[in-house]
Amino acid sequence: MKKIKKQEKQTIWIWPAVIIAVIVLSVGMFFVLQKSEQLVFSFSDNRGMWQVSAGTTFDIKDNQVDLKKQGRDFFVVVPDLKIDGSWYDVCAIELMTPMAYDQGHLLFISPINQSYESNFGYDFDTGRDDKFNKIWINLTRHGAWQGNIREVLIILGTDSNSASIKSIRFIHGNFFEKIKAWWGDFSRYYDPRLGSCFVMASPFFVRTSFTLFFLPFYWWFLGGSIVVYALLYFIKIDARILKVIIAIFILVILLVWGLLDLRNNVYYLKSIGRNISLYWGKSLQEKRGIITGNQEFIDFMKFVDENIPLRARVFNHIAYNTSPQGHSYFPENQFNYNLRPRLESFYQFSHEIPKRYYVVYGQALPQLRGTDQTQMQVDAYLSLKPGQTLRQKVVLWNELEDIDTFHLDLKGAGTNLEVKILDKDGVKIIADGDLFHVGTEETVFKLINKNRYTDSRTFVELKNHGRAIIEVGISAHPNPDTGLQDNSGSLFLNGAKKKEALAFRLSYLVKNPQPFKKFNEHAYILMK
């Protein structure tokens, strides 16, 4: 009896399930079988109607074109395309790259833009490595894709040095093709960017479509549930209603997020493929070049590390505009990171000045100008009365002939301030300061009448020989970021020791540096 009952229960569910499945399949087939129209541009059949970037070599065989990158750029352009952008809404490129999920771009010229611009185009990932992939692009997502599309340019990959291309198709797509193009965009892979550790760029849709769609909806629900709580409190209605509402909402959040998380997992799987293809099997040095985007810089830093002795003082003259990762990434971040620590560069162990090496990258024969010591974090001002003298112990990092200017934060007439650099005995004058420039934040003295010195421990002496008080900027908390020697506890006002340090900056301008080693025309080491 029990078995019969069970069978009856099953048959009740079979028919509705079959009917629903038939409807779903019919609707699906309807969309899939919808007609689409496409324009196929085969690269092997249309030789003469496309060009490659300067230096790129190509070879046509069978029905594909194999391209090899030689110079900086790596693209194919179809200059005389002339298609109706309003009609074609999907694009499919047949492409193969040796690197998995490389970053490709499709740029176009429409009536809205007159030349190729990076924001008039589409980004795509090139798919799995070493096999032809059809890259589907949803053309409708760019507002400028309309009217007469005159030209297109395909950037074949960012990290790949070769690629093969078969065709590019412009399609007036059916539902199924549009879905494929949408999915191609939605699940696109791109490498994490450096800034992403602050706000984490990936995956982008979380910050845009999902959030913007969800946010207003979300607050209405949250507000609504609080209103229902209030109603429950005042009118004794069944609490189960609220529970059901809450359960439904949580289910909606999780369902939406669950689906989007599936996309995240596709991203993660692509990332695994990408990492294996791009990094595995390469040396650490090569990987470092890829990840920073400048192999030459990384190789140069290795050259620097191997050539400069460990007991030396190294000065950083890396140009700020050489990093693809951001303005100060190489000079401020990767410079020290790629060198074994030269302690003399950070800390004065002996009183003799060690050999100095000036590492130059990204510029040809610059002036070797830089900051010797920075302690310009002004927390307070110290009143230097007429006739009073202030002395600060300073350890010099360059030879005196190379020390150029001395910067102070002053309130009051700098003209009445006498600046001197004294030897370690505090008596012998080794340089005088000549008022050079009075700015809003700094008063600058040029150092003149310089004498030779052998001991880097010196004093800077300030004397007020005017009639008014001069306020001198001091630092109660020496800047922890500088890492330079701590000058606190070595400030004296008329011989009395103060807890603070003088806020100052010393700049240098190296005279007659000698060539030491050359890596290439814009990467070399000078010494003194």
Next chain:
Amino acid sequence: MMYIYLFIALILVLLLGLVVVDFMDKKRGLATLERLALGFLLGVGLLTLILFWSSFVYIPYRVYIVGAIIAILFIFRRPKLQVNYRDLYNKKQLLWVLIFLVILIKLTYSFVETASKPEYTWDACVHWTYPGNIIYQLDQDKYSGIPNILNKFPGHIAHYPKQLPYMHYWLFSWMGEVNDQWSNIYLPISLVCFLVLFYFNLKRGRGSLMAIFFTWVLLSAPMFLYHTTFGYADFSIGIYFSTGIIFFYRWVCEKDELYFWIFAIFIALTSWIKFEGKPMIVLGLLLLLSYLWLNKKPIKNQLVRVGQYLLCYGLIGLPWQLLLHFNSVPSDERFRLHLNFVGNIHADLYNKLFIDGSWGATWFLAFFVMANFYKQFFKEENKYLLFAIFLFYFAIVSVYLVTDSYYNFGGAAFNRTLLIIYPVVIFTLGRICHFDLTK
């Protein structure tokens, strides 16, 4: 060969932690997987402290000597480990397996992403991996007093604690080279360990399905997962703090001494990871005081507990602070009122949580569940999780209002700071999100 040495280095970390966990867990209240997970996390903390203390003098073959001592201790102690798959889940559940597979994809990503690339992220190259390189090079050059020299390097903020750099040093030393690609591998391992602890603690009372489900929720935030793949300290401080709070909750529920000590040690370790650990120490203390006060414990008991908690901080976090003090290392933490920032901070917080932070749906879910299950919050032990979350919120806002942190950095670090409390919030959701539609 390098991989074998790396493996030995990681195993030694685990063995050290296991010995300590075995010593603490005499009643065997922890499942084997929990012991292993706690062992690794504790091992990282304790080992780096040992290396720090020992680096005041030059010891030839330091890491091998430390390794040998750990191995001897392990052989002497021989902790018992019996892995039982029933610890993981007790019923055959297809959904459990499916969620586990999704988690596995995320973990694979974390491991492959970490082990494929050398370090490239900004702060890791300046503050975390770079000092590890310096310690390694100074040790190679036979320097004594390494901790005193560590404060002198440019760009690197000298007062940052050194758990991460010493861990890199340990791995570099065993590998015999500065391999910043593989030295980060302990981060995804730490993630796995934390997930095990998160899962097992949630499983108690909520069942294996709910536990695995909220483990997925935890991992589904790209922000959290991505931070396990590079050498910033925010993920590390987040998992140590969260482990501390989770075990505080377990201590409050089960009253076992072991859990109190795990809470106290892990909270203390946060101050050895990042300078945000200092407010976390205060937060832990306030949480402990609230428990002692609400449960009307005798004053003697209260003092003993507070003393035990502070002892952990005194042994783990305080030495670094004293070193900074005696070396006159200046800190950039300065008292300065910025009360006018209240609005900006909250606008920024809203922006980071819901719009700009790549947290996915997790904060949406968190706020909704917290608002709608508020009664669960105040039930028995759950209120301590609520306290922890609110104390964290007050701590962050207060720090921003009375120091220059927000003034100097704006919201740049806001998202990363939220990583500290994020696992606790998801754990709380797991505890309070109950549905009984029949009532």
